[in-house]
Amino acid sequence: MSNGKVAAKVAIVTGGARGIGRACALALARAGFDLALVDVLEPEMARTRGEIEALGRRAMTCAADVADFARAQAVAAEVKSGLGRIDVLVNNAGRAQPKGILEITEAEYDNTLAVNLKSCFNYIRATAPIMLAQGGGxxxxxxxxxAHSGGVTAAVSRFAYASAKAGIIGMTRALAKELGPTILINAICPGLIQTELAKNHVIVERGAAIARxxxxxxxxxTTEDVAQLVVFLAASEPCYITGQDFKVDGFQYNM
Ligand SMILES: NC(=O)c1ccc[n+]([C@@H]2O[C@H](COP(=O)([O-])OP(=O)(O)OC[C@H]3O[C@@H](n4cnc5c(N)ncnc54)[C@H](O)[C@@H]3O)[C@@H](O)[C@H]2O)c1
Structure with missing residues (x-):
């Protein structure tokens, strides 16, 4: 630690090109981390990389579909050799799936689980050995x-998405025991956050009245509302918090 900031450690942020992931990456850069971004949106990822470098931190981009297990292994190796270490993993990439149980196809269900849940397994499996060898992460x-509410309305139940997101909470609790005390692992449950993913959301469409x-x-x-907690969970020392999930939702009690 120097000047109240974290020493140059390395964080991987999946889905770091835009939205919540971009805000997390920039907040971690401001907190002193070097960054590796993982995403499928290459131009947006390059833009975020430039913003990180403008803050005086090193950054690299890794084009990858987070659902791809073998690619996750390769990305971890690229980051280790490119930036020297891996201290923090933010499993942020995700995609909504609005179809109900009677409309969804098997392929759409499998893809929703792969992008939102298996992706976390892929990147933890690839990075945990490196963190354990380093003695922390x-x-x-x-x-x-x-994951808690099941969605806003019956019409927008997002049951496959909710299943995957609830799976992250179970994975987090189990891995806190398996990887502790060396690696601390937590989950965040954002409520409605203003991003591309949420732009067609029923609450956003209904506007300020429903928010009130x-x-x-x-x-x-905002994306910064979530990023603030990510930095706390990634960087606060000492930390006696693991295996938890935290709502960042302004207390959204109708959702
Ligand atoms: N915005 C919200 O209201 C909200 C609420 C709760 C949870 N979340 C979660 O927060 C995370 C970030 O969402 P956001 O709102 O910033 O959305 P977003 O669509 O703005 O950003 C998601 C990012 O993930 C990337 N991504 C998606 N699928 C990918 C894949 N297969 N491989 C690699 N990258 C992929 C996208 O390219 C994009 O850069 C997601 O996991 C989402 O489920 C968002």
């Missing part, structure tokens, strides 16, 4: 308020 995985009725803090969340 932090993992933060992006679950969702949907259904959110104690009277606004939808």
């Amino acid at each position: 932090r993992i933060v995985s992006m679950s969702s308020l949907n 009725d259904g959110i104690a803090l009277h606004r939808v969340g």
